[in-house]
Amino acid sequence: MEPAPEGPGIQIEDGHTVRWAGWEFHLKADARAGLVVSRATVQDPATGARREVMYKGMASELFVPYMDPTEAWYFKTYMDAGEYGFGLQAMPLVPLNDCPRHARYMDGVFVAADGRPYVRDNMICVFERYAGDIAWRHSESPITGMDVSFPPAHPHLPYSPCYIRESRPKVTLVARMAASVANYDYIVDWEFQTDGLIRIKVGLSGILMVKGTPYSHMNQVQQNEEMHGTLLSENVIGVIHDHYVTFRLDMDVDGADNSFVRVDMARQDTAPGESPRRSYLKATRHVASTEKDARVRLKLYEPAEFHIINPTKKTRVGNPVGYKVVPAGTAGSLLDPEDPPQKRGAFTNNQIWVTPYNKNEEWAGGLFVYQSKGEDTLATWSERDRPIENKDLVLWYTLGFHHIPCQEDFPIMPTVSSSFDLKPVNFFESNPILKQRPTMEKDLPVCAATA
Amino acid sequence: MEPAPEGPGIQIEDGHTVRWAGWEFHLKADARAGLVVSRATVQDPATGARREVMYKGMASELFVPYMDPTEAWYFKTYMDAGEYGFGLQAMPLVPLNDCPRHARYMDGVFVAADGRPYVRDNMICVFERYAGDIAWRHSESPITGMDVSFPPAHPHLPYSPCYIRESRPKVTLVARMAASVANYDYIVDWEFQTDGLIRIKVGLSGILMVKGTPYSHMNQVQQNEEMHGTLLSENVIGVIHDHYVTFRLDMDVDGADNSFVRVDMARQDTAPGESPRRSYLKATRHVASTEKDARVRLKLYEPAEFHIINPTKKTRVGNPVGYKVVPAGTAGSLLDPEDPPQKRGAFTNNQIWVTPYNKNEEWAGGLFVYQSKGEDTLATWSERDRPIENKDLVLWYTLGFHHIPCQEDFPIMPTVSSSFDLKPVNFFESNPILKQRPTMEKDLPVCAATA
Numbered sequence: 098m099e100p101a102p103e104g105p106g107i108q109i110e111d112g113h114t115v116r117w118a119g120w121e122f123h124l125k126a127d128a129r130a131g132l133v134v135s136r137a138t139v140q141d142p143a144t145g146a147r148r149e150v151m152y153k154g155m156a157s158e159l160f161v162p163y164m165d166p167t168e169a170w171y172f173k174t175y176m177d178a179g180e181y182g183f184g185l186q187a188m189p190l191v192p193l194n195d196c197p198r199h200a201r202y203m204d205g206v207f208v209a210a211d212g213r214p215y216v217r218d219n220m221i222c223v224f225e226r227y228a229g230d231i232a233w234r235h236s237e238s239p240i241t242g243m244d245v246s247f248p249p250a251h252p253h254l255p256y257s258p259c260y261i262r263e264s265r266p267k268v269t270l271v272a273r274m275a276a277s278v279a280n281y282d283y284i285v286d287w288e289f290q291t292d293g294l295i296r297i298k299v300g301l302s303g304i305l306m307v308k309g310t311p312y313s314h315m316n317q318v319q320q321n322e323e324m325h326g327t328l329l330s331e332n333v334i335g336v337i338h339d340h341y342v343t344f345r346l347d348m349d350v351d352g353a354d355n356s357f358v359r360v361d362m363a364r365q366d367t368a369p370g371e372s373p374r375r376s377y378l379k380a381t382r383h384v385a386s387t388e389k390d391a392r393v394r395l396k397l398y399e400p401a402e403f404h405i406i407n408p409t410k411k412t413r414v415g416n417p418v419g420y421k422v423v424p425a426g427t428a429g430s431l432l433d434p435e436d437p438p439q440k441r442g443a444f445t446n447n448q449i450w451v452t453p454y455n456k457n458e459e460w461a462g463g464l465f466v467y468q469s470k471g472e473d474t475l476a477t478w479s480e481r482d483r484p485i486e487n488k489d490l491v492l493w494y495t496l497g498f499h500h501i502p503c504q505e506d507f508p509i510m511p512t513v514s515s516s517f518d519l520k521p522v523n524f525f526e527s528n529p530i531l532k533q534r535p536t537m538e539k540d541l542p543v544c545a546a547t548a
Numbered sequence: 549m550e551p552a553p554e555g556p557g558i559q560i561e562d563g564h565t566v567r568w569a570g571w572e573f574h575l576k577a578d579a580r581a582g583l584v585v586s587r588a589t590v591q592d593p594a595t596g597a598r599r600e601v602m603y604k605g606m607a608s609e610l611f612v613p614y615m616d617p618t619e620a621w622y623f624k625t626y627m628d629a630g631e632y633g634f635g636l637q638a639m640p641l642v643p644l645n646d647c648p649r650h651a652r653y654m655d656g657v658f659v660a661a662d663g664r665p666y667v668r669d670n671m672i673c674v675f676e677r678y679a680g681d682i683a684w685r686h687s688e689s690p691i692t693g694m695d696v697s698f699p700p701a702h703p704h705l706p707y708s709p710c711y712i713r714e715s716r717p718k719v720t721l722v723a724r725m726a727a728s729v730a731n732y733d734y735i736v737d738w739e740f741q742t743d744g745l746i747r748i749k750v751g752l753s754g755i756l757m758v759k760g761t762p763y764s765h766m767n768q769v770q771q772n773e774e775m776h777g778t779l780l781s782e783n784v785i786g787v788i789h790d791h792y793v794t795f796r797l798d799m800d801v802d803g804a805d806n807s808f809v810r811v812d813m814a815r816q817d818t819a820p821g822e823s824p825r826r827s828y829l830k831a832t833r834h835v836a837s838t839e840k841d842a843r844v845r846l847k848l849y850e851p852a853e854f855h856i857i858n859p860t861k862k863t864r865v866g867n868p869v870g871y872k873v874v875p876a877g878t879a880g881s882l883l884d885p886e887d888p889p890q891k892r893g894a895f896t897n898n899q900i901w902v903t904p905y906n907k908n909e910e911w912a913g914g915l916f917v918y919q920s921k922g923e924d925t926l927a928t929w930s931e932r933d934r935p936i937e938n939k940d941l942v943l944w945y946t947l948g949f950h951h952i953p954c955q956e957d958f959p960i961m962p963t964v965s966s967s968f969d970l971k972p973v974n975f976f977e978s979n980p981i982l983k984q985r986p987t988m989e990k991d992l993p994v995c996a997a998t999a
């Protein structure tokens with residue numbers, strides 16, 4: 098049971114503007130997008146200047162195609178944000194369980210069917226996270242003659258000063274919203290870190306969409322019979338499905354005029370006689386000139402970094418300041434691009450897209466979603482192939498999950514999470530948290546068991 | 549500052565055997581492998597039976613090729629476990645900073661050069677982690693006539709009973725070791741979860757390996773000049789490199805006789821007239837018969853699940869019990885397979901390998917590492933293509949990182965982490981944590997600020 102070291106503390110102004118560590122941003126609950134983060138800026142520890150990172154970030158659309166083409170199921174290819182409202186479907190968070198005890202809560206203001214506004218409480222929570230992780234560390238290998246075999250006898254004593262051993266605990270800030278779109282629960286976390294990193298994480302929980310079957314045991318299933326899922330319990334099949342959550346990230350890295358740079362890593366063979374090595378990995382920077390140039394389908398053996406830079410702002414040693422999008426767990430849609438649901442879900446055809454800012458291009462699946470034939474998606478806008486160098490850019494990133502249900506997911510599934518990061522890359526002159534203090538015993542709260 | 553809800557508590561017997569929630573396992577610090585987890589078993593909440601999951605799990609080798617083929621750098625392609633000793637290079641953990649206050653510590657016993665044993669304190673820490681995450685949740689959409697616009701006025705009050713809104717906080721157990729291999733620091737976490745999942749996470753921190761340069765600004769660099777890295781500060785280049793950490797996981801899923809199943813997900817086109825849909829994702833199970841059949845190079849557009857099953861043990865409804873390995877952040881080596889370092893690092897040619905248990909096959913880069921020419925690696929053993937159905941299997945998984953340094957990584961880099969999971973798949977009959985209690989205010993410790 099771990100009390101956290103004293104963090105910087107959360108300040109909330111006007112009920113929506115959050116200040117924490119060097120970060121400042123605005124939070125609101127939107128009926129369609131769910132949690133919206135606006136005007137995120139970070140203070141540069143070297144200069145004290147407040148620097149822009151992102152003008153607005155939010156989930157733009159979700160696409161959840163179920164993988165059963167039969168009569169009762171083929172149409173189950175949901176767009177949860179545009180059809181149901183990611184914010185409208187969010188229920189109030191459960192104190193102490195959805196969010197920790199010291200979380201702060203924000204309400205959401207939505208519009209009812211009769212046009213009147215109404216307030217729903219506890220839509221968003223904000224809390225400091227301390228998971229026992231390490232912000233940075235280094236132990237210097239002992240220098241001969243300096244004995245390291247006798248560290249302090251008790252972990253609470255200060256460690257020996259005769260060798261370098263420094264570590265800093267990691268405390269971050271999380272803003273959370275949980276949408277229950279009928280059976281399924283999505284937990285959306287925006288985590289702000291002291292080193293300038295923003296992690297966007299989606300957790301999946303709730304109740305699987307299942308269908309009935311006469312079978313109560315797998316030995317009743319015919320050879321090669323297509324189940325479209327897993328027998329989870331007697332007479333219950335959990336149908337295979339995908340989840341895609343597409344985020345719209347209106348980046349403003351040190352101002353609105355940004356460019357998208359793909360830093361490709363590829364094998365470079367050495368010339369004969371050049372080196373005992375035959376090969377090495379070489380990084381090559383490519384500035385995307387138009388939208389089509391900035392479409393990315395991730396490939397493990399064609400690795401790259403993806404930077405949003407400000408080409409007019411350079412660090413002291415001349416690198417352009419930037420933020421990169423760092424994919425983690427990934428999945429790509431395998432549906433036929435001409436399949437009707439995929440035509441509307443065409444924003445999942447790539448993991449990354451970059452578009453010039455356009456106020457009408459907010460919803461990746463189109464304003465009217467399934468009331469369209471897919472002629473108003475991110476994929477159609479991107480076809481215009483507009484110039485994107487040194488422009489106000491919008492970065493689109495899709496988190497994907499393939500889900501073959503298993504018995505552990507029934508009747509309510511343990512949370513499965515995936516995330517991606519927006520991470521400073523030559524944005525700061527050096528490690529911005531190098532001067533963070535170590536935690537001492539006196540920095541920790543005094544805790545006792547409850548009666 | 550968040551006190552965690554009361555967790556199950558950690559019991560440690562004989563200084564090495566850990567019991568927590570349903571888990572039981574043995575921990576030790578090994579000179580070469582670092583943290584070793586043995587005989588991990590989990591209690592089935594439905595039957596109370598103790599069930600085997602893994603006989604032994606550990607880091608087998610690390611491969612860190614730097615990407616500069618010039619005279620002073622080409623040989624920098626380290627094997628940190630076999631050459632230096634992942635345990636031998638671990639320094640005592642820094643209390644309160646490397647691990648939280650209530651962590652328990654374990655010592656390591658190593659052999660000195662003169663053959664005498666010696667003890668190094670605080671090599672391993674074990675602690676409960678509470679990060680504010682959600683173990684599972686569900687809110688039921690309100691039924692017409694049940695008003696949900698008035699949740700409790702204060703988050704500490706119980707929520708209204710008129711609609712279903714359940715959530716459970718996530719508390720896990722972490723076993724940690726941190727190795728400082730000269731400049732670099734590796735943080736290895738084994739995280740055990742109450743739902744049966746084991747997450748193996750590697751964090752990278754410490755000091756980049758850098759080289760000198762006459763340049764103090766990028767505008768001095770010639771067009772197309774190959775830097776092999778990033779100008780981090782005046783006269784300092786951080787050289788591009790990769791990290792591969794290969795884990796050896798001797799799985800025993802409900803006993804020693806296991807098989808490896810690849811569950812491929814691929815587009816299946818519908819027949820003309822079959823469905824308004826053109827396509828869906830179909831899962832096909834394939835039991836690997838031999839080692840070559842079980843080699844996996846991950847591909848985003850050829851997704852699959854990778855199960856270690858016990859073919860003789862079935863769930864109530866007839867699914868074979870299993871655990872799956874779930875990749876997250878991934879990177880594959882792009883070096884020429886015939887490049888001398890890659891011949892020795894050939895265990896990184898695939899992300900997943902499966903071999904039959906052989907007591908001589910512990911070190912993926914070979915027993916003598918760079919004292920060999922690569923004739924004793926996992927890749928050479930696997931060439932024998934031994935049968936692996938219904939055998940005592942060893943699963944090998946490689947976590948990879950491509951690292952183009954940036955200024956934020958200098959002079960000490962904020963931790964970058966990646967992980968993979970071992971996750972029950974039809975191992976339990978249903979969600980094993982469904983009956984977990986929610987947290988109430990009285991379950992939380994009472995905390996006060998320090999003076």
